[in-house]
Amino acid sequence: MTEQVMAAIDGSQFSEAVCDSAAWASQALGVPLTFLHVNDNHTAPEEQDLSGNLSLGAREHLMEELSRLDEERARVAQEQGRLMLQAAKERALEDGVAEAATRQRNGTLVETLEELQNEIRLLVLGKRGEGVDQASEHLGSNLERVIRTLHRPILMVPPAFQRPEKVMIAFDGSRTTRKGVEMLARSPLFEGVTVHVVIVGADLADNRSHLDWALETLRGAGHQAEGAIRPGEVEGTLHTYQEEQAIDMLVMGAYGHSRIRHLLVGSTTTDMLRRTRIPLLLLR
Structure with missing residues (x-):
């Protein structure tokens, strides 16, 4: 199995720096580059239970409608992920990478990376994810969990890439x-x-x-x-x-x-x- 630079991207302000850093690392190390986006099903907004005082027919209709909305949210998330991965790939090609692969998975980031870690030579992550207040000093909880779980080198990047000297x-x-x-x-x-x-x-x-x-x-x-x-x-x-x-x-x-x-x-x-x-x- 070929080891590669794997870059985890989302909708955060760190994603462009992740792309640029991963492209630099892939070229310097001479290994393939893969962009990964994980749709975290656990972060979907909780639905308020409105069925308690409804008749059976109305309750069934509501449950069907909520199920349809869940499916629609999943479809939109999948499409957003696809577009992000495509944009990341295009940016990497502009940075000089000969070829970049993309992967989209459902689940949690930590579990996905743990499953894929045998393929990883270097993991590139942003300091915070899209669900964190970007104006704060808060560190993304995913980053801490990834560091404690993975046994691979991890490059954490700030919002802008600069080739290290x-x-x-x-x-x-x-x-x-x-x-x-x-x-x-x-x-x-x-x-x-x-x-x-x-x-x-x-x-x-x-x-x-x-x-x-x-x-x-x-x-x-x-x-x-x-x-x-x-x-x-x-x-x-x-x-x-x-x-x-x-x-x-x-x-x-x-x-x-x-x-x-x-x-x-x-x-x-x-x-x-x-x-x-x-x-x-x-x-x-």
């Missing part, structure tokens, strides 16, 4: 984050990109040794790499470094160890994802 990876020397550095080093996704390795902690011999290993691994693979050890609280320190260095993509292990682990398995996960204004690649 400076990437930062949060590193703590653990086995998981070392795998992340090795994955980044060999990935064609980051060819020609400057990589910043940041350890949040004290400037001690162990951390210095970890940082030296990461920089040697990246430079040995042909990357321009820079490193830093910064004291402080993880989330705030990473955001500060990102702003100072004009980092345009953040790479993290979804489940690391030590303080990085606590960052991405506790409530701070949501804060980190919510506050970032740049793409965030989560490695599993």
Whole structure:
């Protein structure tokens, strides 16, 4: 089964950035691109029960009418999904992708992606879906569930795409984050990109040794790499470094160890994802 970049789109303001990011990733990785739209049957508006005081004939008629409306809603949702997928495909072709596939499924996004994950090399998602208040800082609940369910790299994108030139990876020397550095080093996704390795902690011999290993691994693979050890609280320190260095993509292990682990398995996960204004690649 061929692995591919899979881009989940909906009617949110993030869909264009998802399309552009997925097109870039597909071309950089040299793998096929598929756009996915999921019609979530669980989000249909609840119908008020108006049948309690009706005669049998009227109640049957009402139930038939409600059933007809449900079918009509499903048909409209299917057509909307088809049009979104067609628009996404056309945008990808304009971005230089040779060919893009489309898939439309019924169900929930999380269950659908879990079923398809063996086909996924990289999943591209928007920060929030169409059902979330776009003016708020709220993070889409689907994104959190997908991160905790899938065992594939996930690229979360903001509303506008920008080809990354400076990437930062949060590193703590653990086995998981070392795998992340090795994955980044060999990935064609980051060819020609400057990589910043940041350890949040004290400037001690162990951390210095970890940082030296990461920089040697990246430079040995042909990357321009820079490193830093910064004291402080993880989330705030990473955001500060990102702003100072004009980092345009953040790479993290979804489940690391030590303080990085606590960052991405506790409530701070949501804060980190919510506050970032740049793409965030989560490695599993």
